[in-house]
Amino acid sequence: MAASGDPTRPWPEEVAVVVVGSCMTDLVSLTSRLPKTGETIHGRKFFIGFGGKGANQCVQAARLGAKTSLVCKVGKDSFGNDYIENLKQNGISTEFTYQTNDAATGAASIIVNNEGQNIIVIVAGANLLLNTDDLKEAANVISRAKVMICQLEITPATSLEALTMAHSNGVKTLFNPAPAIADLDPQFYSLSDVFCCNESEAEILTGLMVGSPEDAGKAALILLQRGCHVVVITLGAAGCVTLSQKEPVPKHIPTETVKAVDTTGAGDSFVGALAFYLAYYPSLSFEEMLKRSNFIASVSVQTAGTQSSYPYKKDLPPTLF
Numbered sequence: 001m002a003a004s005g006d007p008t009r010p011w012p013e014e015v016a017v018v019v020v021g022s023c024m025t026d027l028v029s030l031t032s033r034l035p036k037t038g039e040t041i042h043g044r045k046f047f048i049g050f051g052g053k054g055a056n057q058c059v060q061a062a063r064l065g066a067k068t069s070l071v072c073k074v075g076k077d078s079f080g081n082d083y084i085e086n087l088k089q090n091g092i093s094t095e096f097t098y099q100t101n102d103a104a105t106g107a108a109s110i111i112v113n114n115e116g117q118n119i120i121v122i123v124a125g126a127n128l129l130l131n132t133d134d135l136k137e138a139a140n141v142i143s144r145a146k147v148m149i150c151q152l153e154i155t156p157a158t159s160l161e162a163l164t165m166a167h168s169n170g171v172k173t174l175f176n177p178a179p180a181i182a183d184l185d186p187q188f189y190s191l192s193d194v195f196c197c198n199e200s201e202a203e204i205l206t207g208l209m210v211g212s213p214e215d216a217g218k219a220a221l222i223l224l225q226r227g228c229h230v231v232v233i234t235l236g237a238a239g240c241v242t243l244s245q246k247e248p249v250p251k252h253i254p255t256e257t258v259k260a261v262d263t264t265g266a267g268d269s270f271v272g273a274l275a276f277y278l279a280y281y282p283s284l285s286f287e288e289m290l291k292r293s294n295f296i297a298s299v300s301v302q303t304a305g306t307q308s309s310y311p312y313k314k315d316l317p318p319t320l321f
Contacts, residue, residue, distance in 0.1 A: 021054015
C-alpha cells in the first residue's frame, strides 16, 4: 500500500461508504418439512449464497452506485476465495478484505420448509477474528469516508472501535445493532449518528414489545434517550418509524404493499440504501431518504435470495436518483 503522503498513488479516498462487518456463506437446503432430531430427510434443492449483514449492506450500496469498501475477514479456504470474487464482481474494494488460516469463512447452514419456516445455524468463524490491528490498517479509508456502517456479527469491541474511529474523524456513522444484545455497551448509542434496528432488535434492546408503529415510536424514544442522534426502527411491510434529537416526535413512514417472495436480507437492503443516500444525497430530507430506502427494500423482497435479490440502479425508477 502507498504511504498516505504519496501524491502519485491514488489512495481509495474516493470511497464514500465503508462497511466494517461480516461475510457469511449461506448453505441453503429447501425441504418439504424440517427434520426431527436424528432424522434424515430428502431436500428438493440446495444452493450456496453470499450473506452476512456487513457484506449484504455493502453490496446494496454498491449496486446503487456507491463507491464502497468492505473491511472484513474470511478464511483462507474456497468459501473465502469465492467471497472475495463476489465482492469484486459487485465493484466493492477488497483492499481490506483479510484472509486468515486461523478460522473458516463464516457460514450459515439454513434449512427452509415449504411454508418458508427455517432453522439456521451460524458459525461466525473468521468474522470474529477481525480486530483492532486490521482497523488500523484501514484507518485511512475509514477516516475519509462519508458514511461508515457497522453491525454485531463481528465482535462488539471491533465494531465499537470502528465507530470511534469514524466518529472522531467526522464520518457519519450508521449502526445496525444486529444480532441484538440486551446489554449493549452504552457507547454504541452516543457514537451512532443513525441507529437503525428492526422490531425484534428494538424489543431486545428496550424490553418493550414492538408490534405497531406506535410501539416502535415508544421504543425509539428510549433509544434516543440513550444518546443516539437519530433512531430508525424498521417494521417490514409497515415501513419504518424515525425520530431524532432535533425532532423527538416519532414519525411513521409507510411503504408500498408488495407481494413478498423472500424477505431474507430486506433489512440489509434498507441499511445499504440509506447509507447510499446519506453519502451521495446529503441535501435530501431524512424522511425522503427513508421513503426511497423503503422502496428499494420492497423491491428486494419480490425476488428469492439475499444479495441476488438486491436491485441495481439501472433497474430502479430514475426518480430515486
